[in-house]
Amino acid sequence: MAQDRVEAVERALTVLEAFDVDQEAFTLAELAQATGYYKSTLLRLLGSLARFDYVQRSHDGRWSLGSTPLRLARRHPPSRQLTTRVQPLLDRLAAETGETAALLENHGPQVECRLVALPEAALRHELRPGSQWPLAAGNDPRPELPGGKMLLQALPSAPGEPTRWLALSGPSSRLDARSEAALKAALAELTAVAETEAMT
Structure with a gap:
């Protein structure tokens, strides 16, 4: 049902879905291309996901999955x-x-x-x-x-x-x-x- 949708949550889940490929780490530009979101929007979503360790940012600025998805998968x-x-x-x-x-x-x-x-x-x-x-x-x-x-x-x-x-x-x-x-x-x-x- 439409009233059950939370747009920000769905956007964050769309970002996580972008990691379900063989590639391990992504630049912000690659994630923008995969999700269709503006980089400014992506940075806000990634920041929230990183705070709960769903994603991690490496020293070279690329993004990869954090440890939380693995912990939940167990x-x-x-x-x-x-x-x-x-x-x-x-x-x-x-x-x-x-x-x-x-x-x-x-x-x-x-x-x-x-x-x-x-x-x-x-x-x-x-x-x-x-x-x-x-x-x-x-x-x-x-x-x-x-x-x-x-x-x-x-x-x-x-x-x-x-x-x-x-x-x-x-x-x-x-x-x-x-x-x-x-x-x-x-x-x-x-x-x-x-x-x-x-x-x-």
């Missing part, structure tokens, strides 16, 4: 189930190895950190949920880590699901065969839990 039943199953395992893996444990997910040309557990070590790979970086050649999801290293184990995926990886990352000197074994054990545990849930 309330969706499939994401909630994934978090419930994986996060405790990541917490334990980080505590046992002293390294950053994460769940990575492929989104087209991008890799996104879905879940993470940080160790207490002062020297560690600082990774946050929602962090994104380009998928490297050969579909390698590892980011550039000068002086660091990331170990990976791919998770089994059903048709239509994105590719996901369990990851351990930290200083190259600390990641060894024991770290690799811990990561493989975590994958085996997660796979066994998923298979058990599928049979019940």
Whole structure:
């Protein structure tokens, strides 16, 4: 019904819809072209969205999605189930190895950190949920880590699901065969839990 519409809200939602493409960050001019709004109008809308972390502005002036959409998406039943199953395992893996444990997910040309557990070590790979970086050649999801290293184990995926990886990352000197074994054990545990849930 027409009286139920709030124009400012619909404009803000239109801006958010513009981010639903493979491109990760946009200039103000690109957003103006995508939405049809004047730049002055866009700046007001983006300012409000940024205050609630729906969008973020980088140092080069480009706009990208903030962490709030990802946080809300985790309330969706499939994401909630994934978090419930994986996060405790990541917490334990980080505590046992002293390294950053994460769940990575492929989104087209991008890799996104879905879940993470940080160790207490002062020297560690600082990774946050929602962090994104380009998928490297050969579909390698590892980011550039000068002086660091990331170990990976791919998770089994059903048709239509994105590719996901369990990851351990930290200083190259600390990641060894024991770290690799811990990561493989975590994958085996997660796979066994998923298979058990599928049979019940």
